[in-house]
Amino acid sequence: MTAEVDVSQAIDYLVGRHVSSTAEAILEDVLTRAYKGRTALVSSFGTEAAVLLHMVANIDASTPVLFMDTGRLFGETLRHRDKMVERLGLTDVRTLGPEKEIAREDPDMMLFSHDPDRCCYLRKVLPLRKALEEFDCWINGRKGHHGEGREALPIAEADGYMVKVTPLARWGAEEVEAYHAVHDLPRHPLWEDGFLSVGCMPCTDRAANSSDFRSGRWAGKGKTECGIHLPTASAMPMKKAQGC
Template identity: 50%
Template sequence: MIELAETQKATDFSALQARYDGLSGSDLLRPMIELEFHRKIALVSSFGTEAAVLLALAAEIDPGIPVIFLDTGKLFGETLRYRDTLIKKLGLTDVRTVEPDPVELKAADPEGLLWQSRPDACCHVRKTIPLERALKGFDAWITGRKRFQASTRAALSGVELDVDGKVKVNPLASWPRDRIEAEFEKRGLPRHPLEADGFLSIGCMPCTDRVAPGQDPRSGRWAGLNKTECGIHMSAASRNSSPI
């Protein structure tokens, strides 16, 4: 019965993918929010340097869409203030700030220095576990990932199926950097206050650095380490194998 259910899930996803192949932006977002996953889809946002564009597109369709924001306890204060600015400007009414479980966090990172020795484990307890909890009850989630951000995202598709059965929607996957910039200008969207200082991809403060000219936007994340993702965009199997 489990194999049959998995086969049906894959078949349903293939049909979904075929229906929306080649669409992006609002053309992809609207049917996902209003039709395919009505009241069963959330948008996950870091409120980083490019986040305002996706949030603006989603707010135009449904300002009440659940927006999940992971507050790891180690974010820049500028990011928290930027979140509040965008909520007010875009009229978002259901932004859910999600934090790590304090008991789990104390057990895994009692001194708050886990990022220094085991960054994957730090991301796991501060981001991936809280996100998995926050996404319970949803069948799909929306991300702001784009192909131009890093070589690891170069083949990103508009719609993905995770091994946990949830659908991930990437409305801006195919958008080039200049289109993102054009949307900022067109909509008069505020920029993240750290962007002007060379921070082009912003995560937790200890693991985020400025980006050198000509490098990909995510090169400032975990600089010097063999790490390019926090884990929330890995498969569920890979996420769950990360030690705490």
């Protein structure tokens, strides 16, 4: 069978098995059975990241957690990361950074202002793609209430040869708030200051509309995604994925 068929079968299995499962049940299946030892959680340690980090830590605190330090993050994000790692006992947090070409292509650190897509690619997409090559499955924290086409997210989908799992696809803002409250999880330090979604400092502002979760990201640039969730199959090396 081809890698494409393997991935398709794995997705059919996960989607079919977890039609009404909780996020915790989805994670338990992926981390302890279907893709045991071959899954990474990708986390921004942003405003809602504590939810998935807490769930994963409760199942297996040694799960690899991939964090992109773009070199342009808020200091609050880095401190929040350190606080959450200590609080949850995560033992394999891997901090990724841009490759050497960033110095050549962005010598004055102003690439974000005239080519934000290229800036995101060099600082986030490329480092993540390289780090994911050793895995067959990755977990992300997107949620339906974020808007921008995320309302109908599947819990599992193909990402090149990999399976991408979205355990919180069916969650709304109320569920996120409730989980924080029940488990007494700290929020990102900028949350109370109106930053509902936090990325790189030059491209993040307070949300213009409290009902538009990502309205403070790349404001005025006609851009809504950094690129790590855009189709990548044509750019991904193909290998036979195992699982399920």
